[in-house]
Amino acid sequence: MGGVRFPAALRQRAAGVRLLALDSDGTLTDRGMCWDDAGLETRRFDVRDGLAMQWAVRAGLPVVVVSGRLSRAAGHRFADLEIPDYQGAQDKVAVLERLCAEQRLESRQVAFLGDDLPDLPALRWCGLPLAVADAHRLVRAASLWCTPSPGGHGAAREAIEAVLEATGLWNKVLERYGGSP
Amino acid sequence: MGGVRFPAALRQRAAGVRLLALDSDGTLTDRGMCWDDAGLETRRFDVRDGLAMQWAVRAGLPVVVVSGRLSRAAGHRFADLEIPDYQGAQDKVAVLERLCAEQRLESRQVAFLGDDLPDLPALRWCGLPLAVADAHRLVRAASLWCTPSPGGHGAAREAIEAVLEATGLWNKVLERYGGSP
Amino acid sequence: MGGVRFPAALRQRAAGVRLLALDSDGTLTDRGMCWDDAGLETRRFDVRDGLAMQWAVRAGLPVVVVSGRLSRAAGHRFADLEIPDYQGAQDKVAVLERLCAEQRLESRQVAFLGDDLPDLPALRWCGLPLAVADAHRLVRAASLWCTPSPGGHGAAREAIEAVLEATGLWNKVLERYGGSP
């Protein structure tokens, strides 16, 4: 893992990204939904995804989660990362349009990473539609790039590194850890 | 994942399916049963399986879970999906026969997806016996089709998409997300 | 999975097995030990392993768990299966010798399935030493047979099916589900 870059044909488009939106279930998780006898749900996230979300924000690239389901478990994770989450979004495009209006962005400046059919409208709407490695066939078909790793196992990390690299922010992240080797 | 269809020889049979019955442990889960120190059990389900179960119901194809074990954890999941579950079914065929009588269906109109030996009688009884990719050898032998994905990792999703496609209901699902590409 | 048999050279030895002893962590689990913020542990077991343990007992082949660690979580699982468990066994051979004395068995009538170095003395002592697919190299070297599946993902199920088949009890299990196809 690591060192993933967009192909040359995509880099210019990716360089213009000013907002990175991520689906949650199947994108930041490996699709697993755990329930216990008491009805409590658990979600599993990837530590490297979270780290990259924080890097992006500190480097100046806002990251948001836009998810169709409401999960308190996921909410705790996003609060811990201090990443804004829009859960229970029946219309993901509406959420993204509102965010764009607030931040004076256009849809072409938004990257969206998703995995399943409910992500299709947002993928068709945004400027840089991205899919996790194990996304549904129709989601991959609607995306310009697929991460090498599946959802919940580093897909978001790879997408974020690739966007940071294309936008020229990746070296800022590396400096924090002693710079490029 | 996605785009899975029945082979031509099975499509006519699948087109007649009016009830889809699913085993739980090993079919909707990856066979994992988690226990904590306090004796609480946890089950892991796949978000895409659940979404497809809801699509099927909304498109007019009833889905039920028929499981040999009683699991409160699984019960919470099925309640969340609003899918009827018949847990603790020592005789799965008896449950299915009762459902058929209530819904005026014949066994040939029922598809059953399972993974292990307790599913054999239901698979032999129903019209469209299906097995998950990692089903027991004897279960695969008793089935007409195996899903590409293993239990708990999209097997039910694939079976549901294939049945919806064969029954002509798949496009109804796609319309919800902006139609076929 | 399924249909696993011992090679011809092992079948006579396996036919004499009258007690099947299983390690827990790494053999009945995939080596995972989960801890939460409150200090509660969780263990993950395989539903098919548990089913086979119950089949063996009902068919007349006693099954016991002999484990070096004490885990209340695992204890709940074994209680649910009604399988005797000897946890916290610093000397697994001593436990097995006591069981043999009680049941008037000899060590050559005992099969042991393990995965790691603490299982070595029991494997060297018993008549049918078995290792899970992902056992430590020295454990595999000390065993006469390795299961195709790794620990916690069906290894115990395969070992039990193979022993039941060699002891002539497998058909008794199949009869319960409608007999051999």
Added chain:
Amino acid sequence: MGGVRFPAALRQRAAGVRLLALDSDGTLTDRGMCWDDAGLETRRFDVRDGLAMQWAVRAGLPVVVVSGRLSRAAGHRFADLEIPDYQGAQDKVAVLERLCAEQRLESRQVAFLGDDLPDLPALRWCGLPLAVADAHRLVRAASLWCTPSPGGHGAAREAIEAVLEATGLWNKVLERYGGSP
């Protein structure tokens, strides 16, 4: 798994190791961070990693965990193993230098096993930088050796066995289980 040794060119360097430091998330875990509805976190560890950590300590090689995040769940695991953990270490090198001063060691006598960019400074500082199989590309590049197994699935076990073997302590471990075969 098992029987992993350092290549000849590394054995002399490894023979001088007197302190083994391990990262936690992604190294002792498979990067998974689980959250439940109540905000409780869970971490998954590998039973064989923990066993090896205890072997090393008993054989005379101190083991410590140096982690950037604070996790009470992980703390319970390390307390159970009686392994000192330095969590929430924003500067891992500072922690290691303090430990070296206390134990009158030099950085060349320290091995560090890590997986992600926050481990880079410690890897560049220590005498034996090691990476898990699924480490980030830049971490692998900064390490002299990669474990065959990924983090949380035996990577630490392999690193510890290799260090114990190079330092001549491995036979001491084997004697506990009846000696070398």
